[in-house]
Amino acid sequence: MIFNEKVFRFFILSTMVFNVIDIIVTVKVIKYGKFDENNPFMKMFLSMDGIMPFILIKTLLICGGLYFIYKKRDKIMSQIGAYLCFCFYWALIVHFYYFLCCK
Numbered sequence: 001m002i003f004n005e006k007v008f009r010f011f012i013l014s015t016m017v018f019n020v021i022d023i024i025v026t027v028k029v030i031k032y033g034k035f036d037e038n039n040p041f042m043k044m045f046l047s048m049d050g051i052m053p054f055i056l057i058k059t060l061l062i063c064g065g066l067y068f069i070y071k072k073r074d075k076i077m078s079q080i081g082a083y084l085c086f087c088f089y090w091a092l093i094v095h096f097y098y099f100l101c102c103k
Contacts, residue, residue: 002079011086018089019062025096
């Protein structure tokens with residue numbers, strides 16, 4: 001194992017928290033704000049009536065992927081995947097903070 005169980009769980013749970021933050025910021029700033037969604041797949045769900053299709057798909061995709069990563073947590077690729085998911089979402093949250101709060 002590359003990471004111990006405690007660090008691996010931290011990556012998984014932090015990614016879930018980052019996903020919730022991403023959903024809140026996306027709905028507030030993109031759906032009801034002045035910015036556009038760059039992801040064409042998620043833009044389709046964001047443009048539907050209401051926000052529930054977007055929230056449902058986003059939650060299912062991220063949590064479903066993390067579930068499979070967690071089930072195979074003894075494999076090196078799953079540990080690398082959990083680490084990369086954490087890093088990408090952390091970078092996204094820093095990006096949100098910088099562009100929404102600092103500019």
